[in-house]
Amino acid sequence: MDDNRTNLKKQAILELIGQKGGKSSACLSGDWTLSNLTIDASLQKNIKQAANNSHLHWDLHSVNVLDNATALWLWQAWGQSLPAELEIKPEHLRLINKWQSQTVPDSSSPGFSVALTANYLAQMMANVFKQFLDFVTMLGQLLLDIGHLLRHPGDIPWPEISITIFESGVRALGITALVGFLIGIVLSYLSALQLKLFGAEIYIIDILGLSIIRELGPLLAAILVAGRSGSAITAQIGIMRVTEELDALSAMGISHSLRLVLPKVAALTVVMPLLSVWTSATALIGGMFSAQNTLDISYQQFLIKLPDAVPLLNVFIGLGKSAVFGLMIALIACHFGFCIKPNTESLGNETTNSVVAAITVVIMVDALFAILFMDVGMP
Structure with missing residues (x-):
């Protein structure tokens, strides 16, 4: 019985509560680590769907562990801005604020650009001349x-x-x-x-x-x-x-x-x-x-x-x-x-x-x- 409770505490849990003070609420609990997110793919999908609701109340007080990678993932799921209503522990908020002050590189392909191509050719010619x-x-x-x-x-x-x-x-x-x-x-x-x-x-x-x-x-x-x-x-x-x-x-x-x-x-x-x-x-x-x-x-x-x-x-x-x-x-x-x-x-x-x-x-x-x-x- 104690082992089951320990496993539940180590899992990452998302609960969507229909009414709390007249507003919908998303309650996160357990261990929000990168390994738990990788194991439960549906959890990532549910978080992204919930993040589309800009009036949703987020409650992260019950989160036991929040690692750096998961903090970055939540920050990106929220559209790189904190929700209007957020309850979170101070130590977890500092992790998210750290990403708020940094620029996350864009992993998407830049595509073809005439200006970038011309700049690359100019740099190559300057290097050859040097x-x-x-x-x-x-x-x-x-x-x-x-x-x-x-x-x-x-x-x-x-x-x-x-x-x-x-x-x-x-x-x-x-x-x-x-x-x-x-x-x-x-x-x-x-x-x-x-x-x-x-x-x-x-x-x-x-x-x-x-x-x-x-x-x-x-x-x-x-x-x-x-x-x-x-x-x-x-x-x-x-x-x-x-x-x-x-x-x-x-x-x-x-x-x-x-x-x-x-x-x-x-x-x-x-x-x-x-x-x-x-x-x-x-x-x-x-x-x-x-x-x-x-x-x-x-x-x-x-x-x-x-x-x-x-x-x-x-x-x-x-x-x-x-x-x-x-x-x-x-x-x-x-x-x-x-x-x-x-x-x-x-x-x-x-x-x-x-x-x-x-x-x-x-x-x-x-x-x-x-x-x-x-x-x-x-x-």
Whole structure:
């Protein structure tokens, strides 16, 4: 018997009394908690129906427990205003008054708005313009640092340059060789299928030579370095921001540009042409391997015909593009690294932005080179 009474006290009860002093009354009793409201869905429906009567008298004196979430729910059911006639305990009234002084966010969908869309586009353009200004500022500071090093060669940060060359160049030889070799095999195999139809198997040397040395070799190496080394540079600078190492360098009077940006730019500008040659060589080896198996073109025949099919000028075009790719990848990686705020979420976002921006810029620069040197180096 006592257990039944205890359970009744813990339940949320709503009683609608027809007449009390000539007015209808809604009496609430028991424990008005979020769990009780969730269990009894009909209770929520009855409260909302009763709240539609603006002349209803509300009696909450018998409520034993009223939690914060239920107070918010009652406040919203009443139309975010207290009923004209309300009897409630002072401690429960304070809970409702707390929501009365706060703005509850609207969970409904805002829908399409021309003004909001225009504002979003304006903010996006302003952000892009700011990023561009910061990038140009970094490039200008880099030129000033180069001028300083020309006057003071003893300040050249050789250790930072050498470690970046090792990390971005030497340790990337394996993955670039593997990707280059496989791309050479795929390109040679697909080209062989079409050349067989016209009896022009020997022209596979021209196709592989021009496409790999002039375009695919530098582009593949740049994309791999942007994803591998570019992200590492951005994350490294970001970690220095999070651990306040950048502030420590500033406090000691050490230039961020001279010690962080310039070594990475110099290293990648030197490394990228070398990686481009390495990737092109492995891709040509893969192409020779596939051509020998599919078209019966020997390795000796391939190597003898290659210099005639590909003028030497194409090699210099590939090397020049690779140097520009390395410069842009390093600058973009450092730029986004300095954009990182001292929190882990910003670190992940800016590292992703760095890789995406670097690969996009590499492809855009490659397209620009293709247009500018369209008639240069053709056999």
